[in-house]
Amino acid sequence: MKKINWLVIALSLMATGCSTTRITSSWKAENIIPQQYNKIMVLGLIRESDRSLQEKMEAHLAEDLKRLGYNAVSSLEEYGPKAFDKMDEDAALEKLKDSGIDAVITIVLLDKEKERKYVAGNIYYSPYGYYYNRFWGYRGVLYHRIYEPGYYITNTKYFWESNLYDMGNQKLVYSAQTQSFDPENSESMAHEYGRMILKNMIKENVLEDRIIPTGKAF
Numbered sequence: 001m002k003k004i005n006w007l008v009i010a011l012s013l014m015a016t017g018c019s020t021t022r023i024t025s026s027w028k029a030e031n032i033i034p035q036q037y038n039k040i041m042v043l044g045l046i047r048e049s050d051r052s053l054q055e056k057m058e059a060h061l062a063e064d065l066k067r068l069g070y071n072a073v074s075s076l077e078e079y080g081p082k083a084f085d086k087m088d089e090d091a092a093l094e095k096l097k098d099s100g101i102d103a104v105i106t107i108v109l110l111d112k113e114k115e116r117k118y119v120a121g122n123i124y125y126s127p128y129g130y131y132y133n134r135f136w137g138y139r140g141v142l143y144h145r146i147y148e149p150g151y152y153i154t155n156t157k158y159f160w161e162s163n164l165y166d167m168g169n170q171k172l173v174y175s176a177q178t179q180s181f182d183p184e185n186s187e188s189m190a191h192e193y194g195r196m197i198l199k200n201m202i203k204e205n206v207l208e209d210r211i212i213p214t215g216k217a218f
Contacts, residue, residue, distance in 0.1 A: 026176040034208040056190035069210025
């Protein structure tokens with residue numbers, strides 16, 4: 001009887017491009033049309049202990065914006081990690097204005113959860129009706145279901161929120177909440193996240209693809 005290892009199948013599916021990130025909700029301002037922003041800054045609000053993650057999330061989204069034809073920078077690239085520390089609102093806004101930044105996209109890590117899950121041992125796929133009539137066949141199939149040891153795995157969920165602010169009036173233009181489920185690594189998560197957010201922004205007519213006809217960049 002052929003043995004199927006469902007964990008191997010799941011990993012194979014992930015390796016072939018199965019998405020680990022999805023948008024759970026989104027919002028946009030009424031009567032919105034894409035604006036001709038001159039310079040967009042990507043600002044990650046992530047704990048200092050996850051600085052490497054912030055760098056990747058900012059960098060990937062900024063690069064994807066450039067692919068759409070926008071002038072975009074990450075906050076770490078533009079100012080460094082302590083740029084807005086001890087600044088009040090007026091000083092921070094003046095700093096952005098002096099840099100020519102007229103739009104900001106935030107990436108906020110709202111929460112991060114770890115879930116420990118039990119995975120049963122190897123599963124045999126078989127037509128049980130046939131084995132019910134044959135003692136040894138039935139015993140063999142059920143033995144492996146009952147006695148073959150399983151194991152625990154830890155899954156990680158990331159809960160994100162991204163907002164687009166027009167710095168001309170400081171108004172919120174677009175917002176999306178997203179979940180990333182057990183990504184392969186932070187690099188792949190950042191890559192997938194940036195593409196997914198911008199694809200949704202194009203679809204919702206918040207931003208436009210300045211290089212390729214709208215909706216065909218990703």
